[in-house]
Amino acid sequence: xxxxxxxxxxxxxxxxxxxxxxxxxxxxxxxxxxxxxxxxxxxxxxxxxxxxxxxxxxxxxxxxxxxxxxxxxxxxxxxxxxxxxxxxxxxx
Numbered sequence: 753x754x755x756x757x758x759x760x761x762x763x764x765x766x767x768x769x770x771x772x773x774x775x776x777x778x779x780x781x782x783x784x785x786x787x788x789x790x791x792x793x794x795x796x797x798x799x800x801x802x803x804x805x806x807x808x809x810x811x812x813x814x815x816x817x818x819x820x821x822x823x824x825x826x827x828x829x830x831x832x833x834x835x836x837x838x839x840x841x842x843x844x
Contacts, residue, residue: 759807761800761840763788767833768798770826771810774817781813804841811837
């Protein structure tokens, strides 16, 4: 699959809140998150149209966030994000 091909990543409000806070000092990733749209046709979830490189950067951010927390609740949330990012990056 081409790296520049558009990919879709869907995430929930809690995940978006976490990413907005985590990207406060990372303008390039903040811009990626801000492109996401809340979609009624996705049950109110956030839909991001992106490319593999941007999603790879987001994956790295989520991994770093996992390394920096001990909260079971936050780790579960981040682990779910990694799973959906993998699916979006790989395209299946």
